Every structure is written in structure tokens, then in C-alpha cells.
Amino acid sequence: MKKNICFTTKVKKKVLPRSKILYLIKKYKTPMWIYNADIIIKQIKKLKKFDIIRFAQKSCSNIHILKLMKSYNIKVDAVSLGEIKRAFIAGFKSNNNDIVFTSDIIENKVLKVVIKNNIPVNAGSIDMLKKIGKISPKHPIWIRINPKFGDGHHIKTNTGGENSKHGIWNTDEALSVIKKYDLNLIGLHIHIGSGINEKNLYNICNSMKKYAIKINKKIKFISAGGGLNIPYRSRDKKINIDNYFKKWNETKKIISSILNCSIQLEIEPGRFLVGQSGILVAKVYSVKKMGQNIFVILNSGFNDLIRPILYGSYHKISVLHKNKKKIKNNTIIKSIIAGPLCESGDVFTLKKTGVIFHRKIPKVSPGDYIIIHDTGAYGSSMSSNYNSRPLIPEILYKKNKFKLIRRRQKIKEMLELETSV
Numbered sequence: 359m360k361k362n363i364c365f366t367t368k369v370k371k372k373v374l375p376r377s378k379i380l381y382l383i384k385k386y387k388t389p390m391w392i393y394n395a396d397i398i399i400k401q402i403k404k405l406k407k408f409d410i411i412r413f414a415q416k417s418c419s420n421i422h423i424l425k426l427m428k429s430y431n432i433k434v435d436a437v438s439l440g441e442i443k444r445a446f447i448a449g450f451k452s453n454n455n456d457i458v459f460t461s462d463i464i465e466n467k468v469l470k471v472v473i474k475n476n477i478p479v480n481a482g483s484i485d486m487l488k489k490i491g492k493i494s495p496k497h498p499i500w501i502r503i504n505p506k507f508g509d510g511h512h513i514k515t516n517t518g519g520e521n522s523k524h525g526i527w528n529t530d531e532a533l534s535v536i537k538k539y540d541l542n543l544i545g546l547h548i549h550i551g552s553g554i555n556e557k558n559l560y561n562i563c564n565s566m567k568k569y570a571i572k573i574n575k576k577i578k579f580i581s582a583g584g585g586l587n588i589p590y591r592s593r594d595k596k597i598n599i600d601n602y603f604k605k606w607n608e609t610k611k612i613i614s615s616i617l618n619c620s621i622q623l624e625i626e627p628g629r630f631l632v633g634q635s636g637i638l639v640a641k642v643y644s645v646k647k648m649g650q651n652i653f654v655i656l657n658s659g660f661n662d663l664i665r666p667i668l669y670g671s672y673h674k675i676s677v678l679h680k681n682k683k684k685i686k687n688n689t690i691i692k693s694i695i696a697g698p699l700c701e702s703g704d705v706f707t708l709k710k711t712g713v714i715f716h717r718k719i720p721k722v723s724p725g726d727y728i729i730i731h732d733t734g735a736y737g738s739s740m741s742s743n744y745n746s747r748p749l750i751p752e753i754l755y756k757k758n759k760f761k762l763i764r765r766r767q768k769i770k771e772m773l774e775l776e777t778s779v
């Protein structure tokens with residue numbers, strides 16, 4: 359049991375100092391998400407050598423985050439009509455390679471919008487190519503290749519190989535459909551999963567080279583996909599971005615010289631750009647002893663942050679005492695941090711197997727606060743209304759100022775979909 363205990367006392371300073379979080383708690387109440395724009399900007403700068411950075415907005419799709427991305431010349435990926443609309447509202451244009459629609463299916467209402475706006479489509483199935491080709495010959499197309507291997511921090515985030523539904527397996531068939539319908543093939547894309555092992559990041563390069571040579575068409579873009587992990591635990595290694603870029607840039611040059619065309623290199627991260635910028639702030643409502651276990655129960659559960667129950671994901675947890683005097687009292691408790699939902703799995707401290715584990719935290723009592731770190735990616739964007747709890751506010755900290763970028767949903771708004779029919 360002991361080796362699974364993690365120990366965090368202070369709120370990581372790099373996100374926000376204590377006083378600022380307390381100010382926001384007073385103003386917006388808990389639970390809430392806070393993002394620090396400086397961290398996002400720092401991450402963007404690390405990838406600047408790539409010709410194009412395309413933000414996988416599913417990781418954090420708030421329109422104001424998209425606007426921030428746009429102001430740094432980042433492009434955007436969209437995987438649904440909702441995400442296309444978000445991109446438009448944030449100011450991304452349709453005719454500027456700003457948006458690429460990536461999916462394995464294309465529904466009629468999406469098809470209409472991508473055709474009307476000439477949005478390039480990154481096709482993950484032959485059926486999608488046929489559907490577009492039949493009504494929009496010459497449409498700009500990428501092929502999302504399934505390179506027959508995948509990786510990910512969890513089996514559910516592995517997007518390659520035959521156990522994954524993603525991408526096109528048979529590129530010869532894709533090419534013949536592209537030819538038949540006179541589609542305009544502009545790019546090749548490989549994304550093997552999310553939170554992948556560094557060595558597999560490099561393996562994608564070799565695959566890309568192999569497929570580009572086999573396909574042998576003059577293309578404009580290749581995409582390295584996303585998947586770059588972040589250090590959730592202090593012992594986690596950071597990716598060596600310089601080496602990663604070097605390897606991809608060599609790959610681009612080789613493909614470009616073999617195909618005799620100029621190619622732009624894209625990267626498509628979500629987590630890497632926003633993960634470390636976000637925290638979830640919740641309030642302690644109960645500290646319960648259940649036999650040997652101490653449960654610290656918060657007002658935020660997997661309706662807000664689903665990653666622990668879904669993948670057994672680890673997030674650093676720290677304590678913010680309501681009262682400064684208590685900070686001096688450094689009694690440590692081994693606790694299980696849980697949410698308010700009417701479901702036993704509503705626990706933030708779970709192992710990959712789903713079994714609960716303890717964290718050492720400073721003693722807390724009702725009224726204190728818990729900060730769950732590195733929740734900027736796949737935090738808010740994966741939240742739900744489970745147990746009929748409304749969506750919580752999002753706040754962006756930028757240049758020493760705070761901006762409410764999503765207000766708390768009202769229960770009335772949540773119920774309106776049903777009361778208004």
C-alpha cells in the first residue's frame with residue numbers, strides 16, 4: 359500500500375499563488391476550473407519550430423481558449439459540428455487552412471458545412487471519402503492512416519492497430535476512391551494515440567515515410583498527430599521536443615525530396631498545450647472515517663473530472679486551507695479523495711485497475727479546499743451533467759488579470775431541454 363502514497367502539501371506556485379485562488383473562490387465559488395494562459399503560451403513556444411501547430415480542441419474547447427490559440431497563430435482541429443462552430447466563433451476562417459475536420463464518419467449536417475466552407479476533411483474511413491466525393495469532387499482531403507500499430511496512456515486512448523476503430527487501413531483502396539471521385543489529396547496524417555511512449559512518437563516518422571512513398575502523390579502537408587504526454591507525476595520524464603522536431607523535420611525533407619514537392623509539417627497536440635495550465639478547485643464538505651480509511655468528500659466529482667474513474671489517471675492533489683493558521687499544523691492524513699456523486703467509483707485517487715489508493719495530504723476539515731492539478735486537458739471538455747449537477751465555471755488568468763470565460767450553468771438551463779418540449 360505504502361508505495362502508492364503520494365505526498366503534496368502546497369499548491370504548485372507555478373499555477374497560481376494561494377491568495378489569488380482564494381480571491382477567485384470568494385468571487386466565483388467552488389467548484390471551478392482555472393487556467394493560466396502563461397503556461398499555455400510557454401507550451402506553444404516549445405513547438406514553434408513546427409510549420410503548423412494545430413490545436414486538438416477536444417482537449418479544452420472553450421471559445422476563449424481557442425481565441426488565445428488563434429492570437430498565437432495556432433490552427434485548430436475540429437471533430438464535430440459543434441467544434442467547427444466554436445472555431446468560427448473564435449475567429450478561425452474557413453478559407454485559410456485554419457480548420458481541419460477530422461473524423462471516421464461524416465454526418466449530413468457536417469458535410470453541408472464543410473462543403474459550403476471548403477473545410478479540408480481528414481478522412482478516417484473509405485465511406486467518408488465516398489460520401490464527400492459523390493457530392494463535392496475536388497474537395498481538399500487528408501487521409502488519416504492507421505499505421506497498424508498504436509499506443510496510449512490507456513487502452514482507451516490507443517488509436518492504432520486492428521483493435522482501434524480509427525483511421526484508414528487500406529490506403530490503396532483510399533487512393534482509388536480519391537481517384538474515382540477526383541478528390542484533392544493534400545495531406546497525410548497519423549495519430550496513434552494519446553499519452554504515448556516517446557519511442558513510438560519517433561516510430562510514426564518511419565511509418566509516415568513508408569506510406570508517403572507508397573502513396574506517391576504530391577501533397578502539401580504531413581501531420582505528426584498529437585499524443586505528446588505531460589509529466590503528471592514529479593518522476594515523469596518530459597518529452598525532448600528538440601529531438602522530436604529534428605526527427606520529424608528530417609522525415610519531412612526526405613518525403614519532400616522523394617515526392618518532389620514542398621511540404622509543411624503539422625503537429626496536432628491537445629494535452630501538451632493546455633494540460634498543465636489548468637486546475638480544478640473544489641471544497642471539502644466532509645471528512646469521513648470508514649474503518650481504516652479516511653474519505654475526504656468534495657463538491658466536485660467525475661461529472662467534472664472523469665479522467666480518474668475512466669482511465670485511473672493520476673493527478674497531483676494539494677490542499678488550500680481556508681484559514682492560514684492551519685498551515686502551521688502539519689498533521690498528515692492518508693486519505694481517499696472523493697466526489698459527491700451517488701456512485702462508489704466517484705473517487706479521484708484510483709489506480710489504473712480502479713482500486714482506491716491513499717494520498718498523504720495535510721489534515722483538512724470541512725470548509726478547506728482541494729486543488730486537483732494538471733486538469734487543463736480533458737477536464738472541462740469531458741464533463742457532464744451526471745446526477746443533474748450543472749457545468750461549473752471556467753476562469754482564465756492572463757497578464758495578472760482574471761476573466762470568467764464560462765459562467766456556471768443554471769439548473770434551470772440544464773432542465774430547459776426537457777421543460778421546453
Ligand code: LLP
Pocket residue numbers: 414416417460515517549551552553583584585586626627628629630665735736740
Ligand atoms: N489528434 C487526434 C486525431 C486525436 O484523436 C487526438 C486526441 C489528438 C490529436 C490530441 O491528442 P493529445 O495531444 O491531447 O494526446 N480523453 C483522453 C484523451 C483522448 C484523446 C482523444 N484524441 C484523456 O483524458 O487522456
